[in-house]
Amino acid sequence: MDPEGPIRLAVSACLLGKPVRWDGGHKRDPLLAGMLAGLLVGALEYAEVCPEVAAGLGTPRPPIRLSGNPGRYRALGAEDPSLDPSEALRLQGRRAAAEMEEDWIDGAVLKSGSPSCGIRGVTVYGPRGGIRGRGGSGLFAAELMAARPELPMIDEIGLNDPPRREHFFGRVVAGRRWRCLLGGGTDSAADFAALAAFHQAHRLTLLSHGVYAGALWKALFAGRKAMGAREAAEYGRAFQQALGRKPTRRRHGWVLRRLAQAAFPAMERRRGDRLRKAVEAYASGKTPRSTPLLMLREHFEGHPHPLAEGQTYLAPHPLELLGAVQTAGI
Numbered sequence: 001m002d003p004e005g006p007i008r009l010a011v012s013a014c015l016l017g018k019p020v021r022w023d024g025g026h027k028r029d030p031l032l033a034g035m036l037a038g039l040l041v042g043a044l045e046y047a048e049v050c051p052e053v054a055a056g057l058g059t060p061r062p063p064i065r066l067s068g069n070p071g072r073y074r075a076l077g078a079e080d081p082s083l084d085p086s087e088a089l090r091l092q093g094r095r096a097a098a099e100m101e102e103d104w105i106d107g108a109v110l111k112s113g114s115p116s117c118g119i120r121g122v123t124v125y126g127p128r129g130g131i132r133g134r135g136g137s138g139l140f141a142a143e144l145m146a147a148r149p150e151l152p153m154i155d156e157i158g159l160n161d162p163p164r165r166e167h168f169f170g171r172v173v174a175g176r177r178w179r180c181l182l183g184g185g186t187d188s189a190a191d192f193a194a195l196a197a198f199h200q201a202h203r204l205t206l207l208s209h210g211v212y213a214g215a216l217w218k219a220l221f222a223g224r225k226a227m228g229a230r231e232a233a234e235y236g237r238a239f240q241q242a243l244g245r246k247p248t249r250r251r252h253g254w255v256l257r258r259l260a261q262a263a264f265p266a267m268e269r270r271r272g273d274r275l276r277k278a279v280e281a282y283a284s285g286k287t288p289r290s291t292p293l294l295m296l297r298e299h300f301e302g303h304p305h306p307l308a309e310g311q312t313y314l315a316p317h318p319l320e321l322l323g324a325v326q327t328a329g330i
């Protein structure tokens with residue numbers, strides 16, 4: 001697998017404009033369609049999923065909704081509660097989890113609010129039809145999340161929110177790098193050394209998520225010199241969990257200031273002033289992160305420094321910066 005190759009996403013088919021909804025319609029998301037067909041063609045690949053169609057419910061079909069007590073709900077027919085495709089939808093979730101693993105899917109974009117695809121915040125109804133709560137997860141999505149907790153997932157609402165989009169793609173890209181590393185093996189001292197190098201290269205990225213790389217490493221591997229498949233899987237989960245913490249402008253500002261401090265001694269004064277202003281302009285929300293990041297990257301290319309060496313933070317994937325570039329988000 002190529003770490004620089006296209007990112008592979010699983011996408012709810014109705015978001016792509018496919019007429020697979022219960023009423024024969026779709027919910028095409030213009031941003032997602034634009035990303036896949038235009039702006040990011042070649043950088044993104046996708047596989048469609050529609051669990052309700054895959055479960056054999058057909059199109060058009062009677063609408064379903066989550067029904068029951070929070071935490072113990074099923075997907076039942078909205079008009080005829082004797083219709084109960086819950087187990088079929090759960091089975092689709094488990095199947096998709098295995099297939100996505102095999103197909104090296106890097107993340108999933110699923111339809112919000114759906115009793116099948118909704119990641120969270122799905123309306124749950126009581127037996128008499130009244131709303132019981134809005135904290136449900138679609139049954140397909142719930143199984144997928146349970147089987148693949150490390151797989152980054154987002155709905156189209158999150159995708160249209162620049163900071164959440166950037167966070168999602170950051171996790172997707174880092175997860176891809178991790179799986180590429182695993183492709184090299186997991187059961188030798190050399191593999192363990194490669195893992196240590198991988199972890200070290202994400203030190204500043206982890207810091208921007210509020211996680212100290214040294215503490216995480218110690219908690220997982222104190223005293224170890226080699227790892228097996230179990231430890232590798234444990235690390236993958238802990239790594240994605242750490243990246244699941246939302247990075248904030250304050251944390252990014254802190255990382256950028258540390259890098260700038262390391263850069264200043266080898267920098268001509270006027271350039272140093274420009275860098276300082278760019279970092280502070282970002283920290284106060286006036287410019288995107290890409291501005292000081294680019295200045296820092298250029299500087300460290302000519303003037304290597306141990307703090308910056310090999311750091312993924314300084315070389316984000318274009319997808320990671322998409323949100324920030326477009327909207328001056330985090």
Ligand code: SF4
Nearest residue numbers: 012014050111114117
């Ligand atoms: S929300 Fe999911 S199950 Fe419903 S139509 Fe879209 S892809 Fe199919």
